[in-house]
Amino acid sequence: MELAQYYTPITFSSLLIRNMLSTKAECVLDIGCGQASLLEAARGRWSNAKLIGYDIDPINYNLTGKNLHIGFGNGLDPDLSSKILNSFGNIDVSVANPPYTNVDVNSDIVRILKLAELHDCLPRNLKKLPAEIIFLAQNLLVLKSEGELGAILPASLISGEKWKGLREFLITEKTIDKVIQLPNKAFNKAEAATFAVNFTNRKPNNNAIKLLTFDNNEALQISDKSGIKRLDYFYHAHKEFSNRSPIPKEAIIFRGNKSSKELKSGTSEYIHTSDLKETFQVLRFGYSKYPLGTKTAKKGDFVVSRVGSRCIGKAAFINEGEVEVSDCITVLRDFDTKKYTPLFATGKFYEKTSYIALGTGAKYLTFDIIKEALETNEF
Missing domain, CATH: 3.40.50.150 (Vaccinia Virus protein VP39)
Structure with missing residues (x-):
């Protein structure tokens, strides 16, 4: 026992x-x-x-x-x-x-x-x-x-x-x-x-x-x-100590719906937590035709690692193309690039989410926690 x-x-x-x-x-x-x-x-x-x-x-x-x-x-x-x-x-x-x-x-x-x-x-x-x-x-x-x-x-x-x-x-x-x-x-x-x-x-x-x-x-x-x-x-x-600035009403937040194992067995290019680095990245991809219902990040989106023991809060910006995302990735769409890039590029988002993430072993970020981290004015 x-x-x-x-x-x-x-x-x-x-x-x-x-x-x-x-x-x-x-x-x-x-x-x-x-x-x-x-x-x-x-x-x-x-x-x-x-x-x-x-x-x-x-x-x-x-x-x-x-x-x-x-x-x-x-x-x-x-x-x-x-x-x-x-x-x-x-x-x-x-x-x-x-x-x-x-x-x-x-x-x-x-x-x-x-x-x-x-x-x-x-x-x-x-x-x-x-x-x-x-x-x-x-x-x-x-x-x-x-x-x-x-x-x-x-x-x-x-x-x-x-x-x-x-x-x-x-x-x-x-x-x-x-x-x-x-x-x-x-x-x-x-x-x-x-x-x-x-x-x-x-x-x-x-x-x-x-x-x-x-x-x-x-x-x-x-x-x-x-x-x-x-x-x-x-x-x-x-x-x-955080000032608040609500995220734009038109902004969209969603997550991928396939595991990295499922994506690995396919032929499409994709992003998983292991693809995001310690420092903020600007990524470029080609353009492909995806089946209806496929969760992708496209030009102008931010992507954030939402789960993991050491990778939560890592982020990147999609500067060109479109790519499928795993269920461990959250996509931020229609966020002002000039306003929000400094939050990610300075590491403030990663720092803040490391404190407020949930979970006991592997940490995770809910949509509400991500929104709260995005509402800071400290950048």
């Missing part, structure tokens, strides 16, 4: 615990405690607290000492919250670094989500769901009123469009105190960008949400509305 175990380095355990608001704790819970790094950090702050850990792999932890209660438990068990409540009562502080994997949505998972009131804020008819959401639900089910949860979560939940409803629930029904953006590849074997998030189990009272980074304690403060859209520091920090 693949357990998706990414153990929490002590540096990030300490950071999470240090930024929690609770000045005292009777019980600290970690569902999926792994090597118990978070509980160890919790002991350093709340020395008299009862430390409660559950893990599907009970031989992992090496923590010893007083007030320690480690048990064998599956974080996906629909009866786990009842077992915890029956044994320890409501918990005042929970910590979590859930496994980064997807789980099948079955009746047990639906039951957990409904009990935690998360079911209605998620997309309908999902066959799989990130385990992190189930672990969030399990913690919310046992947390006392005014209790606090500190969790390490992936970028998909923090900024992904799919989970906007979940963010809205957590922001409007709970209180998100801080969101700390951790360094890239903070966990061995994990590509996902991660965040340390502090929740309080109560309705918000119009507090601003604080966004920080691992190496910067100067917080940005954002509104609930801005947080529902995205909760990542670099997005809001970059956005804050």
Whole structure:
């Protein structure tokens, strides 16, 4: 069985615990405690607290000492919250670094989500769901009123469009105190960008949400509305200093509809992400007759790499001819050449999209993100 175990380095355990608001704790819970790094950090702050850990792999932890209660438990068990409540009562502080994997949505998972009131804020008819959401639900089910949860979560939940409803629930029904953006590849074997998030189990009272980074304690403060859209520091920090200039109404943005593999097997010339360089290019092609429905870039268009771990935001201008584009390329048509060429040529577009791109491993740009990057006046 693949357990998706990414153990929490002590540096990030300490950071999470240090930024929690609770000045005292009777019980600290970690569902999926792994090597118990978070509980160890919790002991350093709340020395008299009862430390409660559950893990599907009970031989992992090496923590010893007083007030320690480690048990064998599956974080996906629909009866786990009842077992915890029956044994320890409501918990005042929970910590979590859930496994980064997807789980099948079955009746047990639906039951957990409904009990935690998360079911209605998620997309309908999902066959799989990130385990992190189930672990969030399990913690919310046992947390006392005014209790606090500190969790390490992936970028998909923090900024992904799919989970906007979940963010809205957590922001409007709970209180998100801080969101700390951790360094890239903070966990061995994990590509996902991660965040340390502090929740309080109560309705918000119009507090601003604080966004920080691992190496910067100067917080940005954002509104609930801005947080529902995205909760990542670099997005809001970059956005804050950008002047806005709407793109022209007549402009057209579209993407290719064939994979590079499909295009490679054909005879037509085409553009894929691998054809775009670090620096802005001016490209010339011949003229060919394409079948109806073929997605092409033609003279006067800009083309942008929209997906990839290291190539998002790379761009070129088609100065002559017409060429087919892969589904990893976005075409920008009817944009004023004199106005927008400097944005690409100076690298400003590439720089901006590197901060606001979505995704945990391979990054990607939605049409809305591309439009937002094009609206800057900073060139």
